[in-house]
Amino acid sequence: MTTINMLYDKDAELSIIQGMKVAVIGYGSQGHAHALNLRDTGVSVTVGLRAGSSSGAKAEKAGLAVAPVSEAVDGADLVMLLVPDELQAKVYYSEVEPNLKQGATLAFAHGFNIHFQCIEPRADLDVVMVAPKGPGHTVRSNYQQGGGVPALIAVHSDAGSRARDIALSYACAIGAGTAGIIETSFREEVETDLFGEQAVLCGGLAELILAGFETLVEAGYSPEMAYFECLHETKLIIDLIYEGGLANMNYSISNTAEYGGYLTGPKVIDAGVRERMREALGRIQRGEFAREFVQECESGQLVMKAIRRRQREHPVEQVGEHLRAMMPWIAQQRLVDRDVN
Ligand code: NAD
Ligand code: MG
Ligand code: MG
16 A cells, blocks of 8 residues: 655645635635635635626625626636536636736646646646545535545646645645645546546445335335435444444444445445446546536536436435425534525
8 A cells, every 4th residue: 555645734834825815716515615714714815706696695695705707817816716617618718817817826626627638728827726525515614613624736837836835725724734635636636536426426325325225115115214224324324434434333333234234235336346437437537538528518418407307306305305304403504505505
């Protein structure tokens, strides 16, 4: 096993980012978290949004300065581009680059557009990445609790010779220096991020939940039972794993559950799964996934919208809505409140 050099708050100079004017473009999942965490760390922030954006009111209500993208970029020392990946090239070429001052820093939270060359930034710019390894809502909530979410930093171009220090300073300002920061490359971040979200976190986990739920319901068990067993409890188990690894989970669960898991887990998640994971990684590395996603976006995201609609109608979502309404304490500390973030 190779070990990597982890960086923390003590390794960074927070004053670098505190001395810069930052424009955060977009106020979605990552945008609201970066803007608010930077502001609370004493950084001067303006949120750049398109005219008539519904996020503008949320940002203003949170006490942030809001401006059209071109105005937010004008005079900024660092621009963090946090609009959806599929819109970044359009926003960059039409509103960011023409207004961005010489020698400024252009920052990303994901390397997609740089690595797959959808954006080729002006040569005078520093181009960096600060990519939190967690959802934006958690980037905000962990910061508010005095912590943070781990992050990757990378430098694509270093025109001013301090790109790395700027990225590190920014990462600490959003809280990542409490959790750990890893220096990487745009390529490595993109390939591991796409793989993780597709095979394990978002795609893999969702399909595991659906497969378990459907198996129980098909066998005649009630959807409510299946919901608690296959969806609700994933959170309880993940909390144990997150806190202390697999051994921590196995310590807490019964011996029956532990033995059954050892026996059956590898039969369900078998060599075939690993083979298909390698295929998924290969598609990402060869740029095939990126080409497909860009095409899907150019043709109006029809596939994505259809699947989103179909999934909303799935019994696990229907029964889940009903059961969660009976557990109002879940909503009391919600990470996602669509009226606010
Ligand atoms: P999002 O979809 O949640 O939010 C996008 C924001 O951009 C919205 O506020 C939207 O109003 C705004 N916007 C849309 N079009 C715009 C335009 N033309 N001009 C100005 N603003 C516009 O996006 P997100 O999920 O936060 O993703 C942003 C970046 O962060 C992406 O590069 C993504 O890969 C990366 N990232 C996201 C997460 C996450 O937790 N969602 C995690 C790590 C990295
Ligand atoms: Mg991602
Ligand atoms: Mg049990």
